[in-house]
Amino acid sequence: MVAHRVFIFRQLFEPVSCTYSYIVGCSASKKAVIIDPVLEMVERDTKLITQLGLDLVYGINTHIHADHVTATGELKNHFPSMHSVINENADGKADIFVGNNDVICFGNGRLEVRTTPGHTTGCTTFVNHQHRLAFTGDTLLIRGCGRTDFQGGSPKMLYESVHNSIFSLPDDYLIYPGHDYSGQTVTSVGEEKQFNPRLNSGEQHFIDIMKNLKLPHPRMIERAVPANKVCGVYELMDEKLKKEICNKAKAA
């Protein structure tokens, strides 16, 4: 038995899509959740969860990703009592749908659900008040934010989500994002309010920036979105997609 701190917390990185996944757990009950796991990293994550002796109860997706396939489907094969979770506005299938102000409980652990649309319609920020931190997915990144030009994205909505639901948290709350492309791991509400070059000034300024990003079409979107709409559950995919996802998993 490994001795744990009161709060079990692991940040995990997937280098191809630069995605961060998080394991958050209650040390008393060993109940834990994983946020935004990546299909290619299932072996690493399964091993770690098992070594830590955790009882994985929820596999949470902050939104339907366009740049990688979620591992919440594959993890259900390893942890049969795990339930997949997604926002009720996300246009996806999952075991459990959550909405604004819901609270996800795992032992003594708590995650408050804040629906923060803008990057996608069903984007969610999960706030842990016990340790004064938030998992913002792609709604708020370190000195940046997710793009707003597909999957029902809207710069106006993203701006309002960040200002109403994230920047309204105390300045010292830590922000753990869904991605980082520069090797940074964490930021804080106060820092982003002051230094986020997109979001630290007015709404029209933000909308102008987002409308002029001229980003390429996401390379993975045709494969990732349909797979992620069923939280990565293999049985729920059509035959063509099953083949693609299966080959992908084998190549990893």
Next chain:
Amino acid sequence: MVAHRVFIFRQLFEPVSCTYSYIVGCSASKKAVIIDPVLEMVERDTKLITQLGLDLVYGINTHIHADHVTATGELKNHFPSMHSVINENADGKADIFVGNNDVICFGNGRLEVRTTPGHTTGCTTFVNHQHRLAFTGDTLLIRGCGRTDFQGGSPKMLYESVHNSIFSLPDDYLIYPGHDYSGQTVTSVGEEKQFNPRLNSGEQHFIDIMKNLKLPHPRMIERAVPANKVCGVYELMDEKLKKEICNKAKAA
């Protein structure tokens, strides 16, 4: 002014050599140190330190790296009051030499120096008892350890360093390593005692493993070691090395 928690802590990643750097600071005085900064990431790190309003007092190298050039030289140009720090056994030049049981102070922040040779002769582990964590450099990695076949390395010494100076810490102490190649960010003393496949059993077992790794010669060693022996201070390098390091910095 950005509101801070009591403890300022940032883990930063450099993807080419998979190196972790750390900023650790005291929120009352804003005095801070950086551990194992990487030359190519100076711009990112300088910007972050400046935005956080930190007074960077020490640039600490856990050892003389063979896989990347330290940024402690270049950072002195940006933060003139910063002093470079290395272990007195490291066969390097630095502003300040530390030895076993020394304590590095920065405001209310403390780092206890534990000399942990084995990967190199001058390897150091820095322990922060206030927050129950240790920076182990390449002495102890997540489920692994640094190689022991050059720079005065010795499997016997590394085994003894880990068991006497790191595994003797309480099980819940977090371990922040100098590298990780699998996207993991942190581990704990208890976990490594139980699950580190090299170090969780006897000394002879460990020595046999380390003697049979058959690793390639470190690609960067001819350039990195001489530069790191002077803590990356440009003025102290010979002309040939200056040119190499300078081109490297420009290419980054």
